[in-house]
Amino acid sequence: MTKALQMKLACDDTGILSAMQEPPAGYKGLSGFHKYWGKKPTEAWRFLIANLTERNDIVLDPFLGSGLIARECIDLQRRFVGFDINPISIELTKFYLGLPNYKDLRNAIEKIEKNLKSIINKMYLLPNGSIATHFLWERDQITKIWTKNGRNRVEVSLNWDEIERFQNIPQYKPKSLRDLHLFDNSRINAKESFSLADLFTPRALYAIDLLKEEIEQFDGSTKRALLLVLTSSVGQMSNMVFAISKRGKTKGKEIDRIEVGSWVIGYWRPEQHFEINAWNCFENKARKLLKAVKESGEQKQIYISDTITDLLRGNGRTYISLGDSEFLLKYIPSNTIKVILTDPPHGDRIPYLELSEIWNSILATDSNYADELVISNAKERKKDINNYNKKLNLILAECFRVLVDNGLIAVMFNARSNDHWNSLNELNKIYKFDYIGCYPMEYSACSVVQDNRKGGLKTDFVLLYGKNISESSKRDITNTFKNIQGWSTKYPRGA
Numbered sequence: 001m002t003k004a005l006q007m008k009l010a011c012d013d014t015g016i017l018s019a020m021q022e023p024p025a026g027y028k029g030l031s032g033f034h035k036y037w038g039k040k041p042t043e044a045w046r047f048l049i050a051n052l053t054e055r056n057d058i059v060l061d062p063f064l065g066s067g068l069i070a071r072e073c074i075d076l077q078r079r080f081v082g083f084d085i086n087p088i089s090i091e092l093t094k095f096y097l098g099l100p101n102y103k104d105l106r107n108a109i110e111k112i113e114k115n116l117k118s119i120i121n122k123m124y125l126l127p128n129g130s131i132a133t134h135f136l137w138e139r140d141q142i143t144k145i146w147t148k149n150g151r152n153r154v155e156v157s158l159n160w161d162e163i164e165r166f167q168n169i170p171q172y173k174p175k176s177l178r179d180l181h182l183f184d185n186s187r188i189n190a191k192e193s194f195s196l197a198d199l200f201t202p203r204a205l206y207a208i209d210l211l212k213e214e215i216e217q218f219d220g221s222t223k224r225a226l227l228l229v230l231t232s233s234v235g236q237m238s239n240m241v242f243a244i245s246k247r248g249k250t251k252g253k254e255i256d257r258i259e260v261g262s263w264v265i266g267y268w269r270p271e272q273h274f275e276i277n278a279w280n281c282f283e284n285k286a287r288k289l290l291k292a293v294k295e296s297g298e299q300k301q302i303y304i305s306d307t308i309t310d311l312l313r314g315n316g317r318t319y320i321s322l323g324d325s326e327f328l329l330k331y332i333p334s335n336t337i338k339v340i341l342t343d344p345p346h347g348d349r350i351p352y353l354e355l356s357e358i359w360n361s362i363l364a365t366d367s368n369y370a371d372e373l374v375i376s377n378a379k380e381r382k383k384d385i386n387n388y389n390k391k392l393n394l395i396l397a398e399c400f401r402v403l404v405d406n407g408l409i410a411v412m413f414n415a416r417s418n419d420h421w422n423s424l425n426e427l428n429k430i431y432k433f434d435y436i437g438c439y440p441m442e443y444s445a446c447s448v449v450q451d452n453r454k455g456g457l458k459t460d461f462v463l464l465y466g467k468n469i470s471e472s473s474k475r476d477i478t479n480t481f482k483n484i485q486g487w488s489t490k491y492p493r494g495a
């Protein structure tokens, strides 16, 4: 454990970790390297792990998401079991558990650069010999082309024929990605008919295909890291990067400036959008990851057990599996887990698999839409609140079964309407979970996704329950948590 972390974990007189009273630091370095929807701050996990578990305890999270919780558990010498239905989530978790060796990653990036940079850049080669960094599109017309002179952006003027050459390129069908599978969902601007060709230019698709094929030649943690570099950079390679118009003054003159936005969430294709040089997008992310891996220092590879039985027998420190938790939890024997820390999909804000479709198409893995726990506006999916509540109940019933007596479950949750709180509200009634209390969670609202509170209360809550919990354990936990600002033994309410 680093010194800084030890200091953050130092308890004050009342046993409360001071870290919880401070705003989270945000997602930097490794934790900020890849986008994931609904990421929770690592401080929040660290706090729960440190307060509710002891060294070598097994922590279970049936809704892994970004996988940051797994890394926190391992750093604090706990064992960990995690599931998620989203393939990208499992790749991210395995990445955090087995970071690539810095030199191997650097050599791999250099090799990719040697083999592909000039091939990809040829597609952006301008008549003056420079390489285009950005095309600004208005519908299907290129209206501006930028290149770079040193660090400065330079606009290049081309005649109509020259522009045509960049604008009208034949379609390209990628060989190494699987086709998109989306649904009509106006909330995220998705259409069932969308193919990769609707979201990327043929130029970008060709570059992505080349990069994917090149990455396939590596193996182990280097290959996984490179694939994640690719998935993390494709948003910026797409036709979904909006343009920001700004009015400003230069040397007293009024000027209109256009800045490059970013791909944020969903499948909105702005009429005015940027196409960014695909090599630059990949290289930027690769350099950022390389820096983060270097800063994280020498890392031990964490042995991931082949089966849950292996882990329970003491072989390995983690077990990670892709799939539906309702099904996977059945492999865990009853009364074996001391603590579950989890953050299920809440309310109707984030259709995880639909939003991750481009990433999963690059990984060439199928999306198991049928078993996802979610409320989706895509009517075809028939994922409404009733079947959400039913499924969450079944999963929580399994959680109850696998917990030992006096075992604890901390659930992060946020929903605006009381209907959405129902599954949790029912917990004490149906499964005899004892409700201990809840507290609001400091949130690093660094992204539009996190900040988009339509369908959510302002803050997330952490709700604590126990299984057949003794009065003395309940008292101990209450004494630890009651000094957190906002701690309450009442239930949070929807609006």
Ligand SMILES: C[S@@+](CC[C@H](N)C(=O)[O-])C[C@H]1O[C@@H](n2cnc3c(N)ncnc32)[C@H](O)[C@@H]1O
Binding pocket: 036, 037, 038, 039, 040, 041, 062, 063, 064, 065, 066, 067, 068, 083, 084, 085, 086, 089, 323, 324, 325, 326, 342, 343, 344, 345, 346, 352, 353, 371, 372, 373, 374
């Ligand atoms: C709120 S997110 C978790 C975010 C995570 N705590 C983090 O900090 O990144 C909920 C997760 O549940 C997953 N999920 C949805 N249905 C599932 C199911 N049936 N089984 C397992 N995971 C599921 C989603 O893919 C998503 O990653």
